Amino acid sequence: MTAALLAAATAGVAVGSISLPFGEVWGIVLHRLHPALAEPTWTAVRETIVMDVRLPRVLLCAVVGAGLSVSGMALQALVRNPLADPMLLGVSSGGTLGAVCVIVLNVTVFGMFSLPLAAFAGALGALALVYFLARSGGRMTTVRLVLAGVATAEVLLAVASFLIVTSDDPHKADSAMRWMLGGLAGTTWDLLWIPSTAVLLGTGVLLGVSRPLNLLLAGEEAAASLGLDVHRFRSALFVLVALMVGTIVAVSGSIGFVGLMLPHVVRLLVGADHRRALPAVALLGAGFLIAADLAARTLIAPEEIPIGILTAVVGGPFFLWLMRRRAAQ
Template sequence: MKAGHRVSTTVVFAGLATALVIAATAAIGYGSVSVPPLTVWKILWHRLTGLGEPSWTISQDAIVWDLRLPRMLLAALVGAGLSLVGVSTQALVRNPVADPYLLGISSGATVGAVGSLVLGISFWGATSHALAGFLGALAAFALVYALAVRGGALAPSRLLLVGVVVGHALLGVTNYLVLQADDPGKTNSALFWILGSLAGARWADLGVPVVALLIGFTALLLRARALNALLVGDETATSLGIPPTRLRRELFATTSLVTGVMVALSGSIYFVGLVVPHAVRLALGSDHRRILPAALLAGAAFLVLIDLLARSLLSPQELPVGILTAVIGAPVFLVLLSRRRVSETGL
């Protein structure tokens, strides 16, 4: 049984890695000016190693390395990060259909970023909007945490309810800020950011999400066994020497950090943290030692493909990524939920 399980796990990871490579190649090569897949990899190999004789044009090199590669990498980082915090949130509130956006953190990031756009705060250019979004996420984290803690304990049900209430309140603040914008250009920028966008990604934008993703993935992977115990119940976790309250605080802090960074850079992109972890659990079971790396790969591949669709469906116009994740994610999640119920009933 174990050998069969290892084979199935290997197949899943190999499939996810292959899907990510294919999605990345397509995202870099396809666009208003298409670059053949082989040329894409030749350019990347030459850029990384200096080897190979250039047989491509200067414009192809610029398109691949300066325009599309940073955007593809940002999509992969955001997708991986949102998937990881989806896994963390589901363990945090002990609910397999929970989503990081339910904790209100993304709404705080939205308020911060939209506020900086509407108020014209741009002392560091576009970076200031991302910083404002991250600070908004931290403020929302502090508020939700303060309201959710009672008697020194962080109860899952109370955390979820407080997160939903705070998230809706902050959504109202965001809508008010958009309505107060005195410049149609600012309004359009704010709305496009609210709906999610990876357009305009630069190499300079990648450092912070890389660090956040590494911190989040390492922190969660080191607690994989504790997450397994937490899903079973607080009593089981306590009997194994794992303090549930302290673990939930650590998970909440990690989730807030990664969510705040990703949302600050990409806007509101829904359903990634809900659909991807749920699909991974159906494929691999409930062991977080397998779920976490699989969710990272699956989330990266998923959002890279969604971003490719967003800039391709109505070309030369571009759809906000959040619209596509909602339109595609909702029915996919319903199908996954239906399959879960069938498997649970044995039908």
């Protein structure tokens, strides 16, 4: 998976309107790390393309893909439901609504942190609402969870769409609409550190609680009998997942189905033990989104397809197949 991620990242940097040899891409990166590592034989323009245009975007793709995949795996364990996903449970829609409010209404109370904070608040509120609606009599069924998540997501997206169509500023409305479809164009180094920090810390915390996550797979009663405070643990991780997803949505827009598909693929490859599955799904998610972004940039070049459309085209059929497979069991 690490080798596949490196190959996808190299292709993501090398392929574009100006194609670059893979070896030259690595030479530029190594030279920037330390001049003695590679002899410069390229032009300054090519170095600018690699270091200032494509590399930040590829790295952000990796961060977003890893964060969404890890969040999806954590949610599936927390609610013990293989259909759980940040988008299907309304988490992405809540983050989207919070971010759209900042963009359209020009809210700048917290300066540069206004957008991430609004997205986090929306994601956390949506997740709490879905959990409350889906849980009845101390139990939560697959059907109730999916219905509550889909209904909440539709309502939140409708509110976000209403804010966009009633905006007085066409430029802000267009920016918000394109952002809702997901995209990573215009990524800079300054944009990387906030989501990278959130995803790295969040993944580290989840790795630290791998054992409790494994206990939840056996059921709430079994986990409680082994000393786990299920309610407190689940509440704390809901906040953590909302923080990760909200931060991701703030920089990438709404990208669906990544957190649904890749945890299932990883469980088939390495098993359900979160000590192995979490690092594996982070690597696979990072490589998958880099490849999806590369396809979004090149399929109809020079136009760019919003990446959320591509992930939906792949993830929608996967979700339907998963639903039929669950119904047949």
